[in-house]
Amino acid sequence: MRKIIVDKINFSVRLDKFLVKEFFSLGMTRGEVIRSIKSGDILVNNKKIKPSYKLKSGDVIVSPSLQLSPERREGSVLKPNYDLKIKIIYQDENVIVVDKPAGLSVHPSQPEEKDTLINFLIYKFPEILNVHDDLAEVKLRPGIVHRLDKDTSGVMVVARNMKAFRELKKLFKEHKIEKKYLALVYGKMREKSGVISKPIARAGNYRKQVIAGRKTKTKIREAVTFYKVLKEFDNHSLLEVVPKTGRMHQIRIHLFSIGHPVVGDKLYKLRRIKAIQAPRQMLHATSIKFKLFGRNYFFTSPLPDIFQKKKGF
Numbered sequence: 001m002r003k004i005i006v007d008k009i010n011f012s013v014r015l016d017k018f019l020v021k022e023f024f025s026l027g028m029t030r031g032e033v034i035r036s037i038k039s040g041d042i043l044v045n046n047k048k049i050k051p052s053y054k055l056k057s058g059d060v061i062v063s064p065s066l067q068l069s070p071e072r073r074e075g076s077v078l079k080p081n082y083d084l085k086i087k088i089i090y091q092d093e094n095v096i097v098v099d100k101p102a103g104l105s106v107h108p109s110q111p112e113e114k115d116t117l118i119n120f121l122i123y124k125f126p127e128i129l130n131v132h133d134d135l136a137e138v139k140l141r142p143g144i145v146h147r148l149d150k151d152t153s154g155v156m157v158v159a160r161n162m163k164a165f166r167e168l169k170k171l172f173k174e175h176k177i178e179k180k181y182l183a184l185v186y187g188k189m190r191e192k193s194g195v196i197s198k199p200i201a202r203a204g205n206y207r208k209q210v211i212a213g214r215k216t217k218t219k220i221r222e223a224v225t226f227y228k229v230l231k232e233f234d235n236h237s238l239l240e241v242v243p244k245t246g247r248m249h250q251i252r253i254h255l256f257s258i259g260h261p262v263v264g265d266k267l268y269k270l271r272r273i274k275a276i277q278a279p280r281q282m283l284h285a286t287s288i289k290f291k292l293f294g295r296n297y298f299f300t301s302p303l304p305d306i307f308q309k310k311k312g313f
Contacts, residue, residue, distance in 0.1 A: 016051035080123035107141035154285025184282035193228035
């Protein structure tokens, strides 16, 4: 039997929200907590209570008959990571906006992984565990409505509830969310601004994307990217890039396709170009803009120091 005595810090906190955090190490989602409260498996002061009950200092919470499912006991649940330090730009009841660092994957590929953005988010906001389409493969990425590549840094928005999740996915599908990136690329652009409109498909090995052609056998998707040159250097250029569509690796494969791959990109690179030594992939999501439930949102992420240090490039 588990027993918890509520302290002053948690005065007036909803019972269900409090227990999501308390029982997270057991692998319980908010839905499971609510069902356990309603069924009487969790009691407050030896009484059956509503999930919305506001806690008081000294309340005694007990779970005399709480049982976890076999898969929960075996630990096949996403693990929170208490050690990751990621900047939260903004949060409200609908969205969480973060500044993702380069080198961090957005979500785990296996439940055992712990060093991803999702593992950080479920520690800070455990309620997002229930924010996903009801499919096994997407339960590893709760709240995620768009992604950044592991080696791309910058601003990301995450849904905090199902209503926001569905609406944000709809906005992305309808191209009503504007994202801007900064990219440091090889060479100088002949056209200082332009649009790259080339359909994209998965490569045969599914590891990367390719520009689709007549003989492409995998699914072909429309992809459109706008760009303009912000600054030129001796052997590279700084671009502002706006993807109209949101395909995997879109900016990287499009810039690669016109002979100006992103500096530091290990996947999309040209052999004829002498590689510039870069500590990371030089692609950064600098801003995101959208309207959600009648409210305008606009967030930015400052350019990382490495972009501002020309020495060595």
